[in-house]
Amino acid sequence: MASANTSCSEENFSCTICLDVFNSPVSTPCGHNFCRTCINNFWDEKLEYKCPLCNELFHTRPDLRVNILLSEMVDRFGTSVRVKEQPWVEPGEVPCDVCPGTQLKAVKSCLVCLISYCQTHLEPHQRVAVLKKHPLVEPIDRLEDRMCEKHDRILELFCKKEQVCVCLLCTVTDHKSHPVVPLKEEYEVKTAQLGKIEAEVPQMIQKRKLKIKEINETVGLSKKDADKEIADAGQALTALIGCVEKCLNDFNQMVKERLKSTENQAKGLIKGLEQEIVDLTKRMSKVKQLLHTEDHLHFLKAFGSLKDPPPTRDRTTLAVRPPSYEGALGKYLHQLKETLDMEMKKLPGAELKRVQKYKGDVTLEPRTANYWPTGSRWELE
Structure with a gap:
């Protein structure tokens, strides 16, 4: 009941x-x-x-x-x-300035009254002829920020020289000789500039993605070169006896460390590029969000921090330098020769004569000839 x-x-x-x-x-x-x-x-x-x-x-x-x-x-x-029937104001939403006690959620803000209204208290602006002329916008918090601090009048103009919002009295005082335009006109100009930035950001992101791809390809080629160097070194060193295994292991470790250094360098560069992509993506999101606002003042205040692209490093010449292995194998072979010479001196006389029987020149493959030190003609005496 x-x-x-x-x-x-x-x-x-x-x-x-x-x-x-x-x-x-x-x-x-x-x-x-x-x-x-x-x-x-x-x-x-x-x-x-x-x-x-x-x-x-x-x-x-x-x-x-x-x-x-x-x-x-x-x-x-x-x-x-x-x-x-009407929603209560939630944290982060604009409350009605007229509601007594517990405030309802505002549905519109009046730029003349500088007051935000819920649906109930907005009714006079929809009925009274004079109030109907007041411009209404989506709810805005802190409407007092729209007032000129010096003249206590609404900010409705934009000074192009000093790039600030001004009231009508400012144009006959501090900004008397400065070019001023309505907020809406400057809003349209800045919107066009922001639209251009929005179009450029994806291109900047694409360039960095291509650079990441180029770096990864360089690292891939470096890996192939490193693998080939290791294989060639293995082919040369496996022909030797005694300390060949140690020489080969030492050489491999050196190559891998240089490759690791190259990979670490590449990771650092990629991380920097990826972070720039994240920053640019966030910036593009802010730009898109700002492009959809109808709040001229908020737009112009926020525009200053978004009109110029964020500072980024020049990535056009960015590259990973592949590690160099020139002369590395020769160094290890020279050490191996000295080790073998020392080991040969320890051989018994009979064994030494047997080895001298196979005295001769060491013939290298054309590709590996440059790895041997100058004058390294191995003659076992």
Whole structure:
């Protein structure tokens, strides 16, 4: 039963035209009640004046008067109904500046009144002719920031020389000889500039992606070169005896360390490029978000930090230098020769004579000839 009574009460306090709680309820001569705005709009669209409920015809447009009793009842009961239908203000949202006590979420901000309104308190701006001329925008927090601190007047112009927002009085004082334009005009200019930046950022990202690909290819080729060097060294050193295994292991370790150094260098460069991509992507997101705002002041204040691309390093000459192995194998072979000479001196006399039987020149393959030190003609004596 309680539920039924509540439903009935809400219907009794609702306008049958807008189906919402009465707003400035008035009564027609036939005794029915409507919102003043609803019934006036209803009759404005008709050629004759009838009651929307009973269709009673009035020869002249009735003189509507406020239903005082119903208005008082709506103030007591209808407020709770409207509050139930309208959203409460959440953290980060703009509250209504007119709501007493607990504030509702604002739906519009007036740039003339410098006040944010919920749907209920916005009604005069939708009904009163003078208030209808006030420009309404999406809810804006801290409307006082739109006032000139020096003259306490609304900021509606932009000084092109000093790149700041000014009021009308500023143009005859501090900015008297400066070129000024309306905020909207400068907004359109800056929007065009920001649009150009938005088009350039993807190209900058693409260039860095190509550079990453180029670096990865260089590292891949360096790996192949390193593998080939290791294989060639293995082929040369496996022909030797005694300390060949140690020489080969030492050489491989050197090559891998140089390759690791190259890879670390490449990783550092890639990390820097990837971070620039992240920064540029975030910047593009901010640019897109700013391009969709209708708040001229917020746009122009934020534009300064976004109009120029973020400082980045010149990546056009960026490259990874492959490690060099020239002369490296010769160094290890020279050490190996000295080791072998020392080991040969330890051989017994009979064994030494047997080795001297195979005395001769060491013939190198053309490709590996440059690895041997100058004058390294191996003659076992």
